[in-house]
Amino acid sequence: MTDVRYRERLNQLVEPGERVLAIAKTEIAQGALPADPPATAGSESSGERGGVVSGVLLNLISPLVSFAAGDRLVDRITHGIAGRGAPGSAASTLQHSRRPVPPATSIEDTILAVTDRRLLVCASGPVKLWSSQADDERAAAQTRVVWSTPRSAVANARVGWHRLNPKRLRIDFTDDSWLAFTVPIAESGKPLREIANALTGR
Structure with a gap:
């Protein structure tokens, strides 16, 4: 229906x-x-390894904390590539x-x-x-x-x-x-x- x-x-x-x-x-x-499309891409630098690691840890500790690089890494580990x-x-x-x-x-x-x-x-x-x-x-x-x-x-x-x-x-x-x-x-x-x-x- x-x-x-x-x-x-x-x-x-x-x-x-x-x-x-x-x-x-x-x-x-x-x-x-x-x-993301160019007009919406964040200004975050992909070279900031410390930021990525801390973002992943924050994501694991609290799902309510959002950090773009950490979100992507957690998504890749848990769900793979979409x-x-x-x-x-x-x-x-x-x-x-x-x-x-x-x-x-x-x-x-x-x-x-x-x-x-x-x-x-x-x-x-x-x-x-x-x-x-x-x-x-x-x-x-x-x-x-x-x-x-x-x-x-x-x-x-x-x-x-x-x-x-x-x-x-x-x-x-x-x-x-x-x-x-x-x-x-x-x-x-x-x-x-x-x-x-x-x-x-x-």
């Missing part, structure tokens, strides 16, 4: 004559992510488009969609942990496109194992960047496979 609501909304958002081929409610995988890309690459701008703007006061679903022309990344309206059908319909109705790229910018897409997760979608772009997406372990990986198939024409 959720997919039907999002499909109806996406059919309203695409350009005239553009066909939606596949959709999946997903989230960007946990782990080390590509660099994407790579230079600042401003496709993966860089994509992951940044789904980062909550502080202070984040609501949760939004991330929806991937493949059309016959583009790869779209959408954000739903605010969702609730315990939602009614009316809440879900309202969130779907407020869905908007936050990032898109032509199909020609996608080099490859595949679903496979990563550590203990058998349902991780990796999308490779022609600029040599890539980003991974997952669904909760209890949910079906079929929507992610449909995204990969639509992008690769398999």
Whole structure:
């Protein structure tokens, strides 16, 4: 039912004559992510080894303490790598488009969609942990496109194992960047496979 609501909304958002081929409610995988786009990259120096070590220790002592270099190292150790890309690459701008703007006061679903022309990344309206059908319909109705790229910018897409997760979608772009997406372990990986198939024409 959720997919039907999002499909109806996406059919309203695409350009005239553009066909939606596949959709999946997903989230960007946990782990080390590509660099931020140039306009948002921090001024922190990567050469400050002492700062990185103290940041990692602070992260381990208190998860509420945030330190960018420490966060990246902890993510890499605990979750692995979830994407790579230079600042401003496709993966860089994509992951940044789904980062909550502080202070984040609501949760939004991330929806991937493949059309016959583009790869779209959408954000739903605010969702609730315990939602009614009316809440879900309202969130779907407020869905908007936050990032898109032509199909020609996608080099490859595949679903496979990563550590203990058998349902991780990796999308490779022609600029040599890539980003991974997952669904909760209890949910079906079929929507992610449909995204990969639509992008690769398999």
